[in-house]
Amino acid sequence: MTYLTVPNAFAVRRLLPASARDKNIEILALRHQITVLQRQLGPQRAEFAPADRSLLAALLHPLPSTPRDATPPATARTPRHQPAMAPRPAQTAPRERLPTSPPRPTPDRATTTWTTFLHSQAAVLLTTDFIKTVTLTGKRQHIPAVVEHATRRIRVLGTTARPTADQDTQAARNLAMDLEDAGADVKYLIRDRDAKFPALFDQVLSDAGIDIVPSGVRVPRMNSITER
Incomplete structure (x- = not known):
């Protein structure tokens, strides 16, 4: 042990005045000598004596260990991480064009919407429906009524507890006579598709020059004036 300590002490004393470049050389x-010795030994491994192990342990112990996840100093320039670029697809033959669907027909500009129809024909338009009410005695009554679209004037055509086809047909005749006496120019009548309106109801009004316009199925907004 004394033998190893003395030569190493002189070696350290010799290395103190040496520059960093000389130490690195x-x-x-x-290291090159160690590599040559390992090459000469071949598969055999160098055996260290206890004194050699003690010296290596004493020399390696004070050396600082750098953690693996330590971040480099701010002054060091590290390459920025760049996302990996996806490989370009191989050049293939051009795809065959799929047959395209025929072009859609151009909408007819002359088509009239429901709102436009109501506004343009308000002066010659009527709407009708049955008003349901309960009297003071608790009896339910059905009142056929007609509303003028432009003036919101209501014409009551009668009242009944149970509307029948004959009563509704007679109400249509009364309406036609009232309009004729008043000199009203009516061309359209909007009604829902209720079974209370028989075929004779439409026929009587058609004979008077009034076209029947049924509203859509379960679309009360088309007859919103009387539905209110």
Whole structure:
């Protein structure tokens, strides 16, 4: 142990005044010598004596260990991480064009919407429906009524507890006579598709020059004036 300590002490004393460049050159030379010795030994491994192990342990212990996840200093320039670029697809033959669907027909500009129809024909338009009410005695009554679209004037055509086809047909005749006496120019009548309106109801009004316009199925907004 004393033998190893004395030569190493002189070696350390010799290395103190040496520059960093000289130390690095000596370290490289020592590493090269170790590589040559390992090559000569072949598969055999070098055996260290207890004194050698003690010296290596004493020399390696004070050396600082750098953690693997330590971040480099701010002054060091590290390459920025760049996302990997996806490989370009191989050049293939051009795809065959699929047959395209025929072009859609151009909408007819002359088509009249429901709102436009109501506004343009308001002066010659009537709407009708049955008003349901309960009297003071608790009896339910059905009142056929007609509303003028432009003036919101209501014409009551009668009242009945149970509307029948004959009563509704007679109400249509009364309406036609009232309009004729008043000199009203009516061309359209909007009604829902209730079964209370028989075929004779439409026929009587058609004979008077009034076209029947049924509203859509379960679309009360088309007859919103009387539905209110």
